[in-house]
Amino acid sequence: MASPNSEALERYKNAITAASSVVGAAMLLRRIVADVLPDTALGALLLLPPPSSRRHCVVIEEFDGAFYNRVFLAAKAYVSTLLAAAPVPLMKASLPRGAGAEQITLAMRPGTAVVDVFDGAELTWRLSSHGGGGGGRRQGGDDAREVFKLSFDGRHKDMVLGAYLPAVMARVAAMSQGQRQAKLYSNEWGKWRPVRLRNASTFATLAMDAALREAVVDDLDRFLGRKEYYERTGRAWKRGYLIHGPPGTGKSSLVAAISNHLRFDVYDLELGGVRSNTELRKLLIRMKNRSILLIEDVDCAVVAAPRREPHGGPDGSNPPSVNRKVTLSGLLNMVDGLWSSSGHERILIFTTTHVDRLDQALLRPGRMDMHVHMGYLGFGAFRELAATYHGVAGDDHPLFPEIEALLREVEVAPAEVAERLLMTDDAGAAIEMVAKLLRDRKAGTEEDGGGYVSQKLHAGTWRRHPRASRRGGGGGAVVATTTRRGVFGDEIGMEISHGQGRRGVRGRGRGRR
Numbered sequence: 001m002a003s004p005n006s007e008a009l010e011r012y013k014n015a016i017t018a019a020s021s022v023v024g025a026a027m028l029l030r031r032i033v034a035d036v037l038p039d040t041a042l043g044a045l046l047l048l049p050p051p052s053s054r055r056h057c058v059v060i061e062e063f064d065g066a067f068y069n070r071v072f073l074a075a076k077a078y079v080s081t082l083l084a085a086a087p088v089p090l091m092k093a094s095l096p097r098g099a100g101a102e103q104i105t106l107a108m109r110p111g112t113a114v115v116d117v118f119d120g121a122e123l124t125w126r127l128s129s130h131g132g133g134g135g136g137r138r139q140g141g142d143d144a145r146e147v148f149k150l151s152f153d154g155r156h157k158d159m160v161l162g163a164y165l166p167a168v169m170a171r172v173a174a175m176s177q178g179q180r181q182a183k184l185y186s187n188e189w190g191k192w193r194p195v196r197l198r199n200a201s202t203f204a205t206l207a208m209d210a211a212l213r214e215a216v217v218d219d220l221d222r223f224l225g226r227k228e229y230y231e232r233t234g235r236a237w238k239r240g241y242l243i244h245g246p247p248g249t250g251k252s253s254l255v256a257a258i259s260n261h262l263r264f265d266v267y268d269l270e271l272g273g274v275r276s277n278t279e280l281r282k283l284l285i286r287m288k289n290r291s292i293l294l295i296e297d298v299d300c301a302v303v304a305a306p307r308r309e310p311h312g313g314p315d316g317s318n319p320p321s322v323n324r325k326v327t328l329s330g331l332l333n334m335v336d337g338l339w340s341s342s343g344h345e346r347i348l349i350f351t352t353t354h355v356d357r358l359d360q361a362l363l364r365p366g367r368m369d370m371h372v373h374m375g376y377l378g379f380g381a382f383r384e385l386a387a388t389y390h391g392v393a394g395d396d397h398p399l400f401p402e403i404e405a406l407l408r409e410v411e412v413a414p415a416e417v418a419e420r421l422l423m424t425d426d427a428g429a430a431i432e433m434v435a436k437l438l439r440d441r442k443a444g445t446e447e448d449g450g451g452y453v454s455q456k457l458h459a460g461t462w463r464r465h466p467r468a469s470r471r472g473g474g475g476g477a478v479v480a481t482t483t484r485r486g487v488f489g490d491e492i493g494m495e496i497s498h499g500q501g502r503r504g505v506r507g508r509g510r511g512r513r
């Protein structure tokens with residue numbers, strides 16, 4: 001006779017067997033019916049989740065090795081377009097430095113999700129962040145990484161991989177093509193920080209020697225159109241420009257015009273802020289293709305030792321001790337090697353006020369492909385400025401002959417003249433002001449205040465030296481310890497001197513690229 005215990009065990013075994021057969025039968029049935037019924041009907045029929053309802057997930061990491069993951073960047077841009085209409089309770093808003101309020105950009109916060117619908121399927125984008133020792137990216141947690149997780153019903157896997165993600169990439173490409181505004185990046189604590197490039201300077205608004213402008217534009221266009229040439233010859237698809245000339249002659253404006261012409265982003269590298277060669281290498285390889293690496297005032301930049309922050313890092317921590325210098329030769333080696341080979345359609349631009357102070361390594365043949373000299377204002381460029389600012393065209397303004405004669409005798413930076421032209425909406429009065437500036441400069445009776453040069457030097461001491469002009473004109477040279485007010489960059493200490501100039505372009509390798 002069976003004991004009560006063994007009966008209970010028997011009943012338990014039977015129950016397990018029955019349950020297993022129900023599940024087994026259900027699975028078998030489901031396999032059979034799956035061939036003839038759609039998944040959802042099958043799921044409803046068996047009250048079991050269909051296998052396809054298992055969530056699938058595509059993980060999109062911020063970096064692909066040392067490089068930015070382009071899918072991540074596209075995802076970020078795409079998701080930001082979903083946020084305005086989505087019921088997401090927490091998002092972050094930012095306004096690129098210098099941008100108008102209409103350009104507020106929304107982005108997800110780590111830990112939040114947004115749902116998109118494509119072809120009737122729901123897809124969830126979730127952002128998370130890991131690494132960085134809890135310091136966060138803004139706190140200088142260099143290793144913090146963001147990750148997008150795109151999850152969806154497993155039934156849609158083919159659609160997501162074959163149609164949705166390509167559509168996201170195409171949409172972002174179209175967006176960036178249509179409203180592409182070049183960005184300006186500056187290096188801060190070993191990272192590129194973007195700001196929108198607001199300099200509207202173009203080759204049409206830049207007053208410069210017509211032949212020089214044509215030569216530069218021609219060179220840029222040829223560079224862009226020679227992909228096949230660079231591939232065939234195995235040469236790095238890059239081009240170097242050295243832009244030099246006195247302050248206020250439009251060097252930074254020319255860089256902006258190049259950027260706007262090509263729609264290339266500008267990476268304004270401040271060497272003094274680079275703490276080590278490792279950091280420099282990291283910055284260089286994190287530049288995108290179709291971009292410009294700009295080093296302004298290169299004669300000053302390369303003598304600057306890396307900065308030791310007295311107040312520590314942005315989070316108040318002590319920055320790593322810096323003993324190494326980033327030297328010009330180190331930079332050039334990296335540019336020639338790693339930078340050239342890690343991307344394509346890259347432009348390198350150095351600007352300087354003192355070409356005579358530049359290291360021979362920079363000037364040697366083959367180093368910079370084209371030397372562009374931005375000089376003092378000539379009459380042709382003055383007419384362009386008058387046309388741009390006041391619509392004054394032709395040669396028939398009564399003051400033009402006098403201005404033409406004066407411009408042959410005195411040196412004036414385009415910035416100084418542009419400043420006078422901007423002072424009033426009255427074209428006649430503005431041109432009279434320009435004539436007065438030139439007359440005063442010739443007579444040596446110019447007042448110090450209010451000019452481009454004095455504004456530029458607002459933070460420093462400066463003194464005007466009587467100067468015997470090369471052409472016999474009066475005027476004064478300016479020697480100053482002041483701040484650099486580049487169109488692109490922040491202010492850094494430097495010394496400038498306002499000297500003689502000549503116009504022209506020294507091209508290297510035109511037609512030999």
Ligand SMILES: Nc1ncnc2c1ncn2[C@@H]1O[C@H](COP(=O)(O)OP(=O)(O)OP(=O)(O)O)[C@@H](O)[C@H]1O
Nearest residue numbers: 206207247248249250251252253414415418486487
């Ligand atoms: N050639 C030019 N054509 C039109 N505007 C000019 C030109 N040069 C200068 N300007 C005007 O003067 C301002 C300052 O010029 P910009 O900063 O480009 O000169 P720069 O040569 O780079 O000066 P710096 O050496 O002092 O940095 C510009 O914002 C622009 O308005």
